Amino acid sequence: MRVVFAGTPEFAAVALEALLQAGFTIPLVLTQPDRPAGRGMKLQASAVKQRALAAGIPVAQPQGLKLDGKYAADAVAARDALQxxxxxxxxxxxxGLILPQWVLDLPPRGCLNIHASLLPRWRGAxxxxxxxxxxxAETGVTIMQMDAGLDTGAMCVIERLAIRADDTTATLHDRLAALGGRLIVEALEMAACGGLPQTPQPAEGVTYAHKIDKAESAIDWCQPAADIERRLxxxxxxPGGVATLAGETLKVWRAEAAIGAGSPGHVIAVDEGGPVVACGSGALRLTELQRPGGKRAPAATLMHAHPIGVGQSFDVSAPPA
Structure with a gap:
């Protein structure tokens, strides 16, 4: 089976590697154009492009795929390469690009998407x-037969994965990426044998995972402690969590539930783990912080040079993101 692959970040690169290891023929890879990154803002190839080039696979990087759109020339070149x-x-x-109908219709077996949720929950970015x-409590990966809608296609293969109490997006991402790589190999092997099921998504339980906005990093101390901890x-x-203390903007990376209560944003205790801050309900011990221009560090380490004391208060109004 000849497989064209379209993807950009590390999540997709893991799946590409799985397909290569499984022995599928991949004549072409599509990925996003190189983007500025790092302190020098030099153009950097996507994780998928790097893996494809290492494997000697031709790469196309159209800025758009609409044949009558702003990047029509790119789209025509991509169409020629796909054909x-x-x-x-x-x-x-x-x-990272919406596939127009001409792309969906081009491969005889259509387009299969690796989506990191239990559809129809958390369609989107x-x-x-x-x-x-x-x-x-759980999430998973759905292998979906793509259609013109936003993650609305029929479900082919689905597997659940528990979300751990200490999972961050980084840790959960890695487990889901590995799962996605395994499932797409299984799905293609089933398709090659003519046995890939397709189950329409139920109408109930649809939710949308809107793209993360940097402005969401502002911590609202009036929220319950459990909600803030999950957001972190x-x-x-x-983008991490952002809070302002004594005029200084701090990044808050990790926190844990603590005993205590008080006015939201007030530091009600300080111990070896870090400052304890009252929330709308409950309290949080901030265990990992970052000062402007500095690196992430345990709160206890950071406070040696920059103490945080009982009675200080984080701004309750939204800090700058």
Missing amino acids: AAQADVMVVAAY APIHRAIEAGD RAFDPF
């Missing part, structure tokens, strides 16, 4: 973050 690839199926994982933020884990490694 020349003569693929049986396209596998899509966190590609940020399913891993939103599952943790919402306090879901959901926003690790991006």
